[in-house]
Amino acid sequence: MRRADTILLGQVLTLDDAGTRAQALAIGNGRVLATGSREAMLALRGPGTEVRDFPGCAIIPGFNDAHAHMDSIGTRLIRPTLEGAHGIPEILARIRSLAQRTPPGQWIVTMPAGQPPYYFDAPSTLREGRLPNRYELDSVAPDHPVYIPSPSGYWGQPPCHAAMNSLGLALNGVGRGTVPATPATIIEKDADGEPLGLFTELGFVNTLEPDLLPAVPRFSYEQRREGIVRAMDLYHRAGITSIYEGHGSAPEVIAAYRDMWERGELTMRTAMTVSPRWRSLEEAAAAMRDWAPLLRGRGVGDAVFRVSGVFLAHGGDPCVQAIQRRELDYMGWSGYVQQANSTEEFETLCMLAGQYDLRVHTVVSDKLSQIVPVMERLAGRFPIGERRWVLEHISRSTPDELAALRRLGVGTTLIPGQYLWKHGRPFLSIDPQAMDYVSPARQLFELGVPVAAGTDSVPYDPLFCMWAMATRRERTTGRVMGPGGIASNEVALRLVTRGGAWLTFEEGEKGQLVAGHHADLAVLSGDPLATPAEALRDLRCLATMVGGRWVYAEG
Structure with a gap:
């Protein structure tokens, strides 16, 4: 057997059909060479072998997220956050700061109001019980179109809420006669029928932007x-x-x-x-x-x-x-x-x-x-x-x-x-x-x-x-x-x-820590098979490897 590039010591859960556990894992050329006792795996050590010890941890096959939407999470990190704003004054302070460093006329588009990651019932998280209206947003950014979008219902939970200032409404042609194409979108208006710049979406799919707001910048x-x-x-x-x-x-x-x-x-x-x-x-x-x-x-x-x-x-x-x-x-x-x-x-x-x-x-x-x-x-x-x-x-x-x-x-x-x-x-x-x-x-x-x-x-x-x-x-x-x-x-x-x-x-290529499979693995802070069910979400991932290469290590 060839010498190992990497040897990992710790409790190895192979997840093979027999549920085999091992004390160590040897990796070579991006794949699992063998699993077994510490002594047997260390015998595969060569002059350039990396040896890592994870006492008290569990080494498992890497997680395979079968419905990930990974790119969606990434786009949620691009826009300025309103996290930690628990009232309209705090939101307006954030918008004012953004306006001061944004050229006049350019859009200011933030993350939703409320508390991430789900933004459940955003108005209830604000002292005023509502989002800022168009006039309040105008007071801090009169020369910029401003939009605070809603999360989709799939991301959060309907109803979802959005807000826009007067310049934003004008650029999108939203006025007193505007009627959404779906009853699931509500435009809040004042006593005279003028839009307040506040929108509510009752459905799971976000239709506000493609329906009423074509001028809002899309992700490039x-x-x-x-x-x-x-x-x-x-x-x-x-x-x-x-x-x-x-x-x-x-x-x-x-x-x-x-x-x-x-x-x-x-x-x-x-x-x-x-x-x-x-x-x-x-x-x-x-x-x-x-x-x-x-x-x-x-x-x-x-x-x-x-x-x-x-x-x-x-x-x-x-x-x-x-x-x-x-x-x-x-x-x-x-x-x-x-x-x-x-x-x-x-x-x-x-x-x-x-x-x-x-x-x-x-x-x-x-x-x-x-x-x-x-x-x-x-x-x-x-x-x-x-x-x-x-x-x-x-x-x-x-x-x-x-x-x-x-x-x-x-x-x-x-x-x-x-x-x-x-x-x-x-x-x-x-x-x-x-x-x-x-x-x-x-x-x-x-x-x-x-x-x-x-x-x-x-x-x-x-x-x-x-x-x-x-x-x-x-x-x-x-x-x-x-x-x-x-x-x-x-x-x-x-x-x-x-x-x-x-x-x-790829069931013959990954998903188990057995000889020949890709060396894709995660190191957890504890044994997920011995942890009480209620405590599973308290475990931590300490390190992650893909194809024999570390892609994350805590600290």
């Missing part, structure tokens, strides 16, 4: 690339070594990742899916025909960067889609293109994808009962299981539907932090047995359905994701969302590490 390509650079560091600090963007990514986002890959700057193993911009079934058929040679099967790329398949939405609001189609380049913080398809349109698009041998990824949410029959009809014509079609974001389910997924052989992803913690409240009123099958990690794993879990960046912490699966505690009440669905720590850990490898045909 350079900003999206900068966002990826910033977010990649944050995700590595969380122990994440691979991400999977199955929800689809717009062309500019894919291009930014590819640019980093070509320059050798991409340290996160990144798998992406196309978020299409077609306007009709005819355009969809032509696009799939032309994409098929590149995106079929495993797609194009290598072990660091890969693009394959297409994201197709099921459901959605046609009004939202109509707004988005006015400006197909608009993505806001999301990084993908909004779609709305009826069940019939969804099935037609899936049939086209099957015809052109393209993998399909779709967000299921609580519509598994509508999607399973479609998948069964598709399976009668195309080998969708062999092609590894993926049903993502599953919330509600039934035993019969999960059994059907097993028969179909399709893959699944779950977002436990979203449905069990952040947006779990709507499920608290359903039948207790049905609640066991909300975000059914334990059931899918026990059935043998390929299943992985992702953070959806709410928050971007796989340990929090594990905590959500192992405790199932709803955010506002602390109630357990179905004790029958509680996953063991081991199941939860496998879903945020090994599970994601199946999505990219």
